[in-house]
Structure formats: structure tokens, C-alpha cells
Amino acid sequence: MASKNKRRYWLMKSEPTCFSFEDLKQSSEHVTCWDGVRNYQARNLLRDEIKKGDGVLFYHSNIKIPSIVGLAEVIREGYPDYTAWDPKSEHYDPKSSVENPIWFMVDIQYVADLDPPVTRDDLKSHPVLEKMGVMRKGNRLSVMPVAENEWQVILNLNGMADPFKK
């Protein structure tokens, strides 16, 4: 609490066949809830760490050319993932209840495309980006922190002004 709140940055991973960046753009208000995360480490980030106004790199995984395809912004902080309470949901978890929610989610909103996308090969061949969490072998977190310099480098690759700075 000593220092002022600083914007943080995150990478969120999705299989585009399941939910793509295009899907986000076509959502109402360009907003979606980031539901269905069922991993405790990621849950803790969603519940405790990810704050309104934080920046998000949207990553497409499990495809031919895995890539960071765009930017989004956190517009609602951690709240209970209600899909866990729905027996018909494929993310249903009977251990989670309204009184004692286990799983959490945030809402994110489309901000900008990365054009062209920053591919995994791009990341691999960059001295700073090769160290990103998403590059770690065996990493399976669907939400993970991104360092500020990593964020800046990625925007610089495309000559983009940081839409989060005015």
C-alpha cells in the first residue's frame, strides 16, 4: 500500500477455436467475462491481483502459429465465476457455491489489434521476450503476469503508441 497503484499487465491465453480475439471484438460492448479458469494459481491472480485498468495481451494457443493477436483492458475486477454453479456448464464445479465461491473471473474489453500479430517465433527470437512466462516450457497457466518492459517491447515491435498511456 505504500506505493501508488500501478497499472499491471497480463497475458491471457485462449484457443481461438474456443474463444478468439475476433469473438471478443464481436461481443456486445466488446466485453467478455473471462470464465472457466479452473486452476488455483490462475484463480488467485483473477481474484486478488488483476485490477481494473490493467492491460491484457490476448494470446492464441494450440494453433499452427501461436501468437499475441491483440490488446484488451480489464474493466471489472475479480468476481465469482457463476458458470461453476451451473450443472449444465462444462465448467461446472459442485464444490463451488454462491456462499463459498471457489472460482473467479474478470471482465475484459477489446482495445486494439496487434497488426501484424506477434508470433511465438517473434517472441523466441527476441532477447527480452524469449524470457516471457508464456515461453516457459510446460507452462499451462491461462493467465500470467507480463513485465512492463515486455509490454513496451511488444508495442514497439509494431511501432504502436501505448494505448494505455495518454
Added chain:
DNA sequence: GCCAACGTTGGC
């Protein structure tokens, strides 16, 4: 399609 890495489960 393969398989390494990881998280979770459940028997003991």
C-alpha cells in the same frame, strides 16, 4: 498425431 510437462485424484 506425438509427447513432454504439469495439475489433480485417489489408494494406501
Added chain:
DNA sequence: GCCAACGTTGGC
């Protein structure tokens, strides 16, 4: 509490 078995993820 250990750990083997299993299911899933995700790059390649």
C-alpha cells in the same frame, strides 16, 4: 502425506 495413475495442455 506419499506417489502412481490419469487427464489435459499446447508446442511442434
